[in-house]
Amino acid sequence: MNSAPLGIFDSGVGGLTVVRAVQELLPSEDILYLGDTARLPYGSKSPETIRQFADEDVRFLISKGVKAVVVACNTATAHALPQLHQQYRVPIIGVIQPGVEAVLEDAGAARIGIIATRGTIRSHAYQHALAQKRTGLLIHGQAAPLLVPLVEENWIGHPATREVLKTYLNPLIDRGIDTLMLACTHYPLLIPVLKDLLPGDVRLVDSATTCAEHLKRELTRLELLASREREGTLELHLTDLSEQFEDLARQFLKKSPGRIHRAVLGP
Structure with missing residues (x-):
């Protein structure tokens, strides 16, 4: 599992600040990012809806073979993290x-x-x-x-x-x-x-910074750190694609996001 990617999700592209912090701290890790841009913002939704969306986000990332999941969304962490811990065996880390x-x-x-x-x-x-x-x-x-x-x-x-x-x-x-x-x-x-x-x-x-530092400690404890000495890759998946989101991704990452994939979520 050490060579498997890390999964990180947020309701939009704001979680890319967490991605950037993780890349700086753990440069060898491959990262798969999911931004639920079609349904943002989560902050205005009911707790029940947020839990449903977070569950679908985690399911998508697990289907891609991630070794751990970071909930890079404060609202989803607040409302959905305990439920996600109960439902899934993969390590799941929130930002709170x-x-x-x-x-x-x-x-x-x-x-x-x-x-x-x-x-x-x-x-x-x-x-x-x-x-x-x-x-x-x-x-x-x-x-x-x-x-x-x-x-x-x-x-x-x-x-x-x-x-x-x-x-x-x-x-x-x-x-x-x-x-x-x-x-x-x-x-x-x-x-x-x-x-x-x-x-x-x-x-x-x-x-962002505190979450990346906590993630490093957890991956070390679980012996899941990438063992290879090379620069990790970043793969971006958004549920709604637009030039605006591409520009925002560049702004948050401070570099080109590369090719962005369209993600389809479901129960």
Whole structure:
């Protein structure tokens, strides 16, 4: 199984920030990515629908022979991960627990801000996971629904993006946060702007980097790391193809995505 690819899925192409982080950390691994672009966003769907979609995503990846699956979608992790663990024997890793563990590595972390989609904030998944691991934390969740479309428009450095970010961040800054969790895979692209807007002592924890580091530890523990010394390949599958998604894939990966395949999902 060591030579089998890793499977990574998200509701769109935002999970490619996780792919990029995995490629940097585990350059020998082949990766098969599935973006359910025909049915995005997951954040506005009911928990039952999200669980159904996530199940179909995992089934597709397993049919391609992957050795492990990364749920590179905060909403799907929040609502579907326990069910996926029950249904499948292949190792399945979400993005929430790695982020929580990374926050708590700092013994001094006490006031935690979380920015995410409405669906992720509404699920309270991060809030519950943090509170279960450490008592006494002050946790403030902030839904930030405008950030995904701004990132996808490539308005990273646009004044409008800065103003929207200020609106979302100011209540968290006023509460004296010492840590900010970027609980959406689109948000790592905003790190340069966030660093400019946040007080210098606020620590940033992002889903992509923490997930890649957790994946490496798990693959090492399970003895599933690729053993060959060569550059891994990336195969992209999207449920809806368009020039927009191809441009976004290039933006998230910081390089050409190569040929993109059309994926057909089903029960």
